[in-house]
Amino acid sequence: xxxxxxxxxxxxxxxxxxxxxxxxxxxxxxxxxxxxxxxxxxxxxxxxxxxxxxxxxxxxxxxxxxxxxxxxxxxxxxxxxxxxxxxxxxxxxxxxxxxxxxxxxxxxxxxxxxxxxxxxxxxxxxxxxxxxxxxxxxxxxxxxxxxxxxxxxxxxxxxxxxxxxxxxxxxxxxxxxxxxxxxxxxxxxxxxxxxxxxxxxxxxxxxxxxxxxxxxxxxxxxxxxxxxxxxxxxxxxxxxxxxxxxxxxxxxxxxxxxxxxxxxxxxxxxxxxxxxxxxxxxxxxxxxxxxxxxxxxxxxxxxxxxxxxxxxxxxxxxxxxxxxxxxxxxxxxxxxxxxxxxxxxxxxxxxxxxxxxxxxxxxxxxxxxxxxxxxxxxxxxxxxxxxxxxxxxxxxxxxxxxxxxxxxxxxxxxxxxxxxxxxx
Amino acid sequence: xxxxxxxxxxxxxxxxxxxxxxxxxxxxxxxxxxxxxxxxxxxxxxxxxxxxxxxxxxxxxxxxxxxxxxxxxxxxxxxxxxxxxxxxxxxxxxxxxxxxxxxxxxxxxxxxxxxxxxxxxxxxxxxxxxxxxxxxxxxxxxxxxxxxxxxxxxxxxxxxxxxxxxxxxxxxxxxxx
Numbered sequence: 001x002x003x004x005x006x007x008x009x010x011x012x013x014x015x016x017x018x019x020x021x022x023x024x025x026x027x028x029x030x031x032x033x034x035x036x037x038x039x040x041x042x043x044x045x046x047x048x049x050x051x052x053x054x055x056x057x058x059x060x061x062x063x064x065x066x067x068x069x070x071x072x073x074x075x076x077x078x079x080x081x082x083x084x085x086x087x088x089x090x091x092x093x094x095x096x097x098x099x100x101x102x103x104x105x106x107x108x109x110x111x112x113x114x115x116x117x118x119x120x121x122x123x124x125x126x127x128x129x130x131x132x133x134x135x136x137x138x139x140x141x142x143x144x145x146x147x148x149x150x151x152x153x154x155x156x157x158x159x160x161x162x163x164x165x166x167x168x169x170x171x172x173x174x175x176x177x178x179x180x181x182x183x184x185x186x187x188x189x190x191x192x193x194x195x196x197x198x199x200x201x202x203x204x205x206x207x208x209x210x211x212x213x214x215x216x217x218x219x220x221x222x223x224x225x226x227x228x229x230x231x232x233x234x235x236x237x238x239x240x241x242x243x244x245x246x247x248x249x250x251x252x253x254x255x256x257x258x259x260x261x262x263x264x265x266x267x268x269x270x271x272x273x274x275x276x277x278x279x280x281x282x283x284x285x286x287x288x289x290x291x292x293x294x295x296x297x298x299x300x301x302x303x304x305x306x307x308x309x310x311x312x313x314x315x316x317x318x319x320x321x322x323x324x325x326x327x328x329x330x331x332x333x334x335x336x337x338x339x340x341x342x343x344x345x346x347x348x349x350x351x352x353x354x355x356x357x358x359x360x361x362x363x364x365x366x367x368x369x370x371x372x373x374x375x376x377x378x379x380x381x382x383x384x385x386x387x388x389x390x391x392x393x394x395x396x397x398x399x400x401x402x403x404x405x406x407x408x409x410x411x412x413x414x415x416x417x418x419x420x421x422x423x424x
Numbered sequence: 425x426x427x428x429x430x431x432x433x434x435x436x437x438x439x440x441x442x443x444x445x446x447x448x449x450x451x452x453x454x455x456x457x458x459x460x461x462x463x464x465x466x467x468x469x470x471x472x473x474x475x476x477x478x479x480x481x482x483x484x485x486x487x488x489x490x491x492x493x494x495x496x497x498x499x500x501x502x503x504x505x506x507x508x509x510x511x512x513x514x515x516x517x518x519x520x521x522x523x524x525x526x527x528x529x530x531x532x533x534x535x536x537x538x539x540x541x542x543x544x545x546x547x548x549x550x551x552x553x554x555x556x557x558x559x560x561x562x563x564x565x566x567x568x569x570x571x572x573x574x575x576x577x578x579x580x581x582x583x584x585x586x587x588x589x590x591x592x593x594x595x596x597x598x599x600x601x
Contacts, residue, residue, distance in 0.1 A: 171578075172579065174578070198543065217573055238554075238572065238574075239550050241546055242543045255543075261547075283547040283551060285544060286543050299544060329541045329544045345541075350541065374542065375542065
């Protein structure tokens with residue numbers, strides 16, 4: 001279902017984009033790891049064979065081929081082979097090929113596109129998918145096929161059908177925007193001339209919770225991805241900060257200051273307080289559930305500086321997670337459950353940090369040449385992290401491969417982009 | 425010379441404030457007076473009192489910007505939400521004006537400099553606004569006159585990444601609600 005997120009409201013936009021979108025750009029890498037020696041799966045990608053439809057159909061097949069290659073490369077799991085390498089010395093590898101029966105027109109009579117995954121040598125077909133994409137669905141079709149390939153070969157979720165929501169704008173005006181994981185399909189979701197921040201995807205990718213000043217003060221709102229409809233979840237006096245979802249999808253966790261200062265509350269989707277989790281005179285913000293829904297990591301400045309803590313889902317069993325650094329915030333629990341990414345401010349620069357959920361093995365993920373790196377959010381593969389950095393002087397979004405250090409630029413343009421959240 | 429006198433006066437005022445408020449609850453404790461004095465603009469204190477007294481009383485204060493009749497913003501140290509001596513002196517003057525216009529409602533906006541994370545700064549801004557509200561309430565301003573909100577680092581007053589810019593952006597600003 002992942003590919004259906006917000007696609008309905010996008011349909012017309014995508015038609016326009018598909019017509020002009022170039023093949024996925026390799027130059028989006030800012031830093032690229034040397035993957036020649038890494039433990040990678042070898043794969044040869046061949047463009048779909050075109051049976052009819054002339055140059056236009058060949059261009060369509062080329063576009064599908066380019067997206068498949070870019071997706072496999074982005075995943076960080078594959079080494080893309082050339083024909084020469086295959087003819088020479090690589091004994092075992094996978095191969096992707098396909099057939100495009102004619103120029104895609106859309107509708108029930110549209111020529112079919114078949115894509116296959118084979119294991120070589122031997123040519124055993126592992127996966128074969130038949131699609132009838134319209135001209136506006138070629139990219140989505142390629143993304144869908146790569147997701148099936150990655151799930152089959154790794155038994156783990158891929159990210160090629162995912163999207164990222166974020167806040168774009170400056171001053172009094174920040175809107176919620178959405179972009180495909182590869183930077184295509186950019187779409188604005190709100191336009192209300194006020195501050196909208198901290199968008200957060202529901203676990204089923206159908207709703208986006210966010211904070212907005214749209215009624216003059218902070219409130220928690222919900223946006224239906226399919227229709228763009230927005231409703232108020234809850235508005236209490238003072239802060240209504242950073243909604244994020246319980247993994248079960250039936251409740252939010254937010255920081256509300258109705259008792260005087262920001263404390264963490266579990267909130268029903270209709271705004272009812274299910275449970276208050278923290279009670280203190282200090283600032284408690286930025287909660288994130290563990291993927292199993294048992295614990296939360298959050299920020300508290302009870303010691304005088306913001307530090308990360310973990311507590312049980314009922315607010316008990318609080319223990320401090322970070323002891324190094326004077327400013328630790330914006331934690332998000334990895335979907336694999338074993339580690340936590342957060343923002344650590346030291347020597348006037350905010351950097352991304354990785355720590356095991358036990359509190360051990362703290363590791364710096366970025367370096368000072370990147371200036372400030374903030375608001376990390378995990379992709380469902382537990383490998384990629386999207387974050388905001390002002391390395392160019394203005395905050396834009398970037399994607400880090402935590403395993404090999406590769407960094408790609410996700411959003412472009414002159415307006416600041418902040419507080420991203422990666423879909424499931 | 426004038427500047428030195430002003431500074432001495434300000435320190436004296438701060439001392440009096442600290443002593444005078446020692447017995448009350450909910451008054452933020454000054455534990456970093458020296459640091460705050462050096463970062464707060466001296467001028468903030470110099471022109472504190474006469475403004476309200478010289479304003480013509482016929483104006484409709486509810487529709488005016490609070491700064492037009494002498495209400496002044498207060499400033500904070502980095503990552504701090506306790507009030508320094510200069511801020512307390514400013515708020516003492518502000519409270520006097522506010523009590524003279526007991527039907528006017530003020531929105532206290534907490535602001536932060538650009539350093540730090542978006543979410544934490546929104547929380548920090550709220551703590552700053554709340555500290556100001558509590559201090560004014562202790563000075564006798566009606567609680568119904570005071571509302572708080574936070575814009576964190578989202579609405580800086582001045583651009584720039586220097587300490588001078590940051591210091592101006594770490595403030596509690598008085599606005600009309």
